[in-house]
Structure formats: structure tokens, C-alpha cells
Amino acid sequence: MSNLTRSEWEAMADSLSINGRAWINGGYTHAESGETFDCQSPVDGRHLVKVASCDSADVDRAVTVARTTFESGEWSRLSPAKRKDILQAFAKRMENHAQELALLETLDMGKPISEALNDDIPGSINCIRWCAEAIDKLYDEVAPTGDNVLGLVTREPIGVVAAVVPWNFPLNMACWKLGPALAAGNSVILKPSEKSPLTAIRIAELAEQAGLPKGVIQVLPGFGHTAGKALAQHNDVDCIAFTGSTAVAKQLQVYAGESNMKRVWLEAGGKSPQIVFADCENLDKAASVAAMAIGYNQGEVCTAASRLLVERSIYDDFMVLVKQHMHDWHPGHPLDPETRSGAMVDQIQTTKVLEYIEAGQQGGARLTFGGRQIMQETGGFYIEPTVFEGVDNSMPIAREEIFGPVLSAIVFDSEEEAIQIANDTIYGLGAALWTDNLSRAHRVAKRLRSGSVFVNNYHGGDMTVPFGGFKQSGIGRDKSLHAFDKYTELKTTLITLT
Template sequence: MSLDIVSPADGRLLATVPVHGAEDVARHTADAQRVFDSGVWSGLAPRERAAALLRLADLLERDAETLAWLDMEDAGKPIAECRANDVPGAIESIRWFAEATDKLAGAVPATAPDILAFTEREPFGVVAAILPWNYPLAMAAWKVGPALAAGNCLILKPADATPRSALHLAGLALEAGIPEGVVRVLTGDGPTTGAALAADPRIGALSFTGSTATGRAILETAARTNLKRVSLEMGGKSPQILLADALDFGDALIDGLIEAAFLTAGQNCTAGSRILVHESIAAEVVGRLAGAARALVVGRPDDPATQIGPVINAAAADRILAAIDGAVARGATAVAGGGEVEVLAGGRYIAPTVLVDVDPADPILRTEVFGPVVTVQAFATRDEAIALANDVEYGLAASVWTKSLDDAIVVARGVRAGIVSVGAYSEGDMTVPFGGWQQSGFGGAEKSLAAFHQWTREKTVWIQLG
């Protein structure tokens, strides 16, 4: 079996890759266990692993343009976005975790005088990561960094639509001196390759980024098999909460709202797809937001001027347009966008869409659209804003726009989300944890030193002294 990799921009065939089935997965996991047990990577001193990872980061930097082009072609992301965000973010991730390799430490608790006890964190051995298509290289780097720094052997399963930057990364790992078999990429689809990885008893930990339904299935499979540790980063319906003084941020407010809503054509788990604005400033915000959305350049992803590229495929476009049309049919108004833009034959391009007067019961307010669509709702009080923000099953991210420290803290504490930014749209940098709550997954499983908890297990050693 094989998979055709098709350009979202124009439907061109970019490549064909194999679908790895259950037998392939079993063979690769067995070989990965052999590599781990040999100690060629796990037995190295932490600083030796760090040096190899730093060489990998240097090679990623050397091939930055190639990697940006691969993600642009496979995912339809604007080339400017890949160059400015995705590739630099991947390099930063590898370097950060390389430098953190020898910072992974245990503890010596206070015990009785005749006891010595200590804890340490050990790698699982063979671990796996199932990647999303919207940030192919960046998400691969989030997994490669901590998993390899801890001493594991890692199997990457890229999204079926976007495998080529992960394959290139694996080649660079060999060039960097990381032993063969420590990083391997198994292409394929979710029901075949991904399901086999979730079920394999040799895999000690598995990280998944994608839909809530698939994450739930992976968790159920892990429970039925070897109880592997599972990290889930899934969907979101993130609110951007604008209190009455939000316009004091000036142009930075509208710029932040636009970035949050329309980065990667809204195909982003933390997309700020719900704008909740105080009624006293709602009219001005809507007017400025609609103008900014209409000014965004929708175009072919290889054009450096493009800000909004195609959505990933025809099925996604149909789903997004159905959500917009349904909301409009129930009384909403599209003050910007609302339909498709003709750019290239074979691609599906949707205009950045701003919806107002949405029926409070409309599914678009609670269902992840995963496209360039944002809704605007007004509120009267701070408590009402918090209630609206929490009126979803997700809990990945939120933004709060206010200059009031008291209001910022109260709202940030009141919103049920794993990441809350104030005065900005941000997921934070590599120093802070990333992860969601509720149907968005398990909080704090990515980035920072906390990421090591996904890829290591704690052991206690208890010594009775003579």
C-alpha cells in the first residue's frame, strides 16, 4: 500500500510514500528495542547526546529553506509563515532540549539515618509520536528534542498528508551522528500505522496531536494493551476576551486578534476562534476586525506576500463552508469573508471570515471549525465573559485583553484552559509547559522541563545502610 502526497495549493502529486502496516510496525519496534538495549544512544553521557542534538539543530538551520519549502508544499502553509515561524521554532526546540539534556535530575529525600533513598528518571526505551499535519516539522521537533535527550529511541508517524519534512529530519539525524535506528519515520495512515503503534506492547510512551476522537481511541487502545503512557494534545475552541479597556492596546489588539484567528488559515489547535468583547467597544472592534480580515492576502502559498493559503483538502473546505452557511442560515452575518476565493485550480481557498449576531445555540460557537472563521459575541460583565469562555467542552488556550491587573488575574484564573495569555495571543516559549484541559487533552505535556515527564519514568531506590 502507498499514499499519494498531494499539494493543497493545486492538487499536484508531490510524492508517494509507503503505508506501514502492523507487521512493519512490529518489526521496527523490535529493532528499536534492540538499538535501545545496545546502549549506542541510551548509554551515552548526557553531554554526548546533547552534542549530537546540537549538531542536528545546526543541520536543520543549514537546510532551513528546504524544510520550509517541504512544509509549504505538503501543508499548503504560506512560505513566509514556514520561514518565520515553523522552521525557526523547530530549531529552537531541538537546541533547547539539547541544552537541557544534563538538567534532568532526581532527588534525595530526607530519610532515617540508616536509610539512603534517591529517585531518578529513566527513559522508557522505545517511544512513539503521531504528528499533526498543520505544523509538521515544528511538532516533530517538540517530540524529538525531549524524547532523544532522555535517551529513548523514537518512532515518528507523520500525518498522512505531510510526511516529507519528518523524513528529511530523520536523514539529518543520521548526518548529525545520532546512531541509526534511534530516530525512524514510519509513514502511513491513522487506522493502519497509527493504530498499530498505539497497540504495540514494546512502546512505553506515545504522544498524539490531532482530533479528540482519535485521541480517545488511542487512549482506549493503550488501556487494553500495555497501559503505555499517553500524551494527548487535541482540539480547541479558544476564546479571546476583550474587556472594556481593550482598545487601549491600540493596533496591537487587532493584530493579535487577526493572528490568533487566521494563522495557518485558522487550522491551529490554539486558534482564537471566539472573540468575546465588552458591549461598550463591540461595534468598534467588529468594524476594525472586519477591515483587517478583508485586507489579508489570500493566495498561493509559494508567494512571500501570501498571508492565507489553502485549507488542507476539499473535505475540510466543505466542512468549513457548511459551518459558515449553517450559521448564516440561522441568523448570523458575515461582516468579512463567508465564501471561497479563486486562486489556483485544484486548491480550496476560503476568505477570512468574521461572523456576528450568531445564534447563542449555534454549533459553530462550540464546535472546532479548524478554518479561517472567527465569531464575535458581546458581554456585559466580567462574570458573563468567563461563563461564555467556559461554555465549551475544550480547554486548550485563551487570551485576555485588559490593562487592569486585577481583571487579568481574575479572568485568567476563571477560564478553564491550559494556557492563558494576557495582552497578547501567545502559547509561550520553550521555557513554559504547553497542553490543554478537558477535551483538549492532558495539560503541560509539551515544552519546558515538564516535557521530560512524558518521555521518562521515575524510579525510587531505597538503601538500607549497615
């Protein structure tokens, strides 16, 4: 927590030194081409820094360094206990720079400073610490073979890992990859989104200051069609871990198949349903959470509960409550500690969301709350939380990932119909239900085709539980001990005993 005021945060922002260069082989460097792109803040349109625009030449260099470092064993064969100590020191460095990292996150992506400081940065630090603490407690196996054979099952680091992460939770998503991949002994090349690269660039230096050898972590800012594509197609990258859109996730699978059949782990899109049954006693709480689940982080959340399914008998009363709570998520200046919802990440995303709002109205849904771009005089990008009613699940606003504060309300009449509507999507990342019937809670949760199901809450969970999706929401899991499965190979060693 911080007691800084908006004016104090603004003063810090004005004096902040921002680095836009890549981090390769233990130092900051320009892209080999010399190309850069402008990083502008969605808060007010200010120019932040020119960022190195890395491409295939930079990827080749970084991969060569990563491979050499991995094969040297300086990190990959270091004892788990020693890797743990260094990663704990890395987490401590991040903690010491928490205000700086939070400010970079807010200026770069537009989220409220209170969210960055109290949620994103502590969550990122905790992820590194948790994975560091776990690594020397993962035991290998002795297989139950016959008396004359010793069968060993051991984990080994996979090698060179490319981590391609999104713009909505820049540092958090990076650490979800870095934590287990580094702890397991891999060399990692991090490719942040071109929309929000600044915290990734900053933590590379903090990691080396903490004791990570050169080449263990490298950061290549750039675009998906250049740096991202080059990493996915590179024959000396052993694994690519991605969080982002389903369309890009599919393309990465193609690139991996066309190159060296590298391991591909994908956390992709979502169109998450939140079901409210009439037997939910605390409807005001459910309504408050329904508003939060689409208003938090401006709706730029892969698990945003963008489809609200409400039983007909309580629908009218419940929607009144939802719209009352939507006022809590009216956008404000992101550097004001009281702000709960900030700016959209850029003009492109703002335009996309506004086009969906227009399409919803043209398609027959009723716009009953919000729906406007506001605060345009600031130079930033802000959209009111938006509610559509009269929505049919076949409408584009109910089927396609909008990635903005747009809620589609849908009526249902029975439990079976609610389950059918909830599962009628290509996605399966998150889902929720509200009920005070214990049997119904278990029964419905079992039938929802989703990687995470929240009962009488939303966005619950911590590092101890896995995160990922069914269907076209992805492959593999972040967080928990299951994340280590993505960044290790299992080796069987059979020894004949004579």
C-alpha cells in the same frame, strides 16, 4: 530570513527531489506491502510524490528495531552530555537545510513560505537545541530519609516512544515530541500525518547524519487507522505522544488500555475564547491580534481564537476594526513571500470548513465578512477569512472545532458573563483577555479554565513555558522542562546503610 522571490521559490520547487519512503533501521524503505498513497500539494494540486503507506507489518519491524536499539544502551545509556552533542549536530543539520525544509512544509501543507521559513523551521530547530542543552542539567534527587537509609530518586528513559503528529505544523509538532524524547534517551517512532509527511521523512536522514545510532529515530508515514492504530495497540510500545483531534485522542486511550497500558500523552482540540473588555485602551491592536489569531496558518491552529467575546459598549466599533484587519489575512499564493495566509491543507478540510460556514448561516448567525472559497482556478484550496456575528455560544460554529479561518463574535455585558461564556466549552487549550485593569487581568486569568492564558497578546510563549490543555484538550504538556516528565520514568532506590 530569505530574500528569495516567488519565482525563485517556484524554481526551487520544480527542481526539488522529494523522498516518500519510510525510514526504518537507518535507511529509506518501501512499505512491506508495497502500498503507497499520493501526496498532492494544496498550493496548486500538483503531484509531489508517492508516499509509503505503512501498516502493522512495518510497525512490527520498526518497534523490534527500536526495542533492540534501546536495550543495547547505545543511545539510552549514553551520557547526557554526549546525547546533547549529537542532538546539537542534528539541529545544525536542520539549520543547514532550512530552505529545503521550509519549501517541503509549504508544498505539502499549504502554509505561506515566509511563515514556514521564519516561524516553523527556526522553532523546530530551537526545540531540538533547547532540549539538547537541558538534558545534562536535569539533576536526580536524594530523598530526605533517616540516617540509616539512602533514598535515591532517578529518571530513566521510558523506552520505545511512538509520536503521532498532526498536519498543521508538521515539523514543529514533531520536534516538540522528538526533542525531549530523544534527549531523555528513548527510541522514537514518528508517525506523521498522511496529509503532510514530507519534512518528517527528510529529517530522519539528517538525524542519522548527525550521529544518532540506527533505530533511535524511525519514521512511518501512513494512515491513522493503519499505522497509527498499530502503534497504539502494540504491546512493545511504552508511550504514545499525540497531537491532533479530540476524537482520535479518545480512541488512543482505548487502544492503550486494551493493550499494555502504555503511557498516553494527548494534545487535542480547542475552541479558544478571546475576551475584549471595554477598558482596553488600544482597541486597534486588540482588533489586529483578533484577526491574526484566526487568520494565521489559515485558522488551522489548535489554539486559534475562534470565539471573540466583546463587551457590548464597544462591540460595534470594535467589530469594524476587526473586519478592517481581516483584509490582511486574505489568502495569496503560498510561495509569494508577501503572503500571510495560504491554502487549506486539502479538499477534505476545505469542504469541512465550507460546510460549517453554510451551517452558521442556516443556524441564524450573520455572515458579515468573507466566507467564500476563492482562487479555485489555481487548482489549490483557499478560503477567505470569515466573520460571523449574532452568534450564540450554543451554536455549532461556537462549540465545535472548525480548524479554519472562521471567527464567531459574541457579545457580553459583564465580567462574570464573559468568564461563563469562555469556560462553557468541552475544551481548555488557549484563552486570552484584553484589559488595562491589572486586577481584572489577574482575576480573570485565574478563572479561565485553560492551559494557556494570554493577556493583551495571543500566541505568546517560547520553549521555557509548558503547552497543553485542560478538559478535553488533552493530557500532559509539551515544551519546557515539564515535557521531560512524559518521556521518563521515576525510580526510587532505597539503600540500607549499616
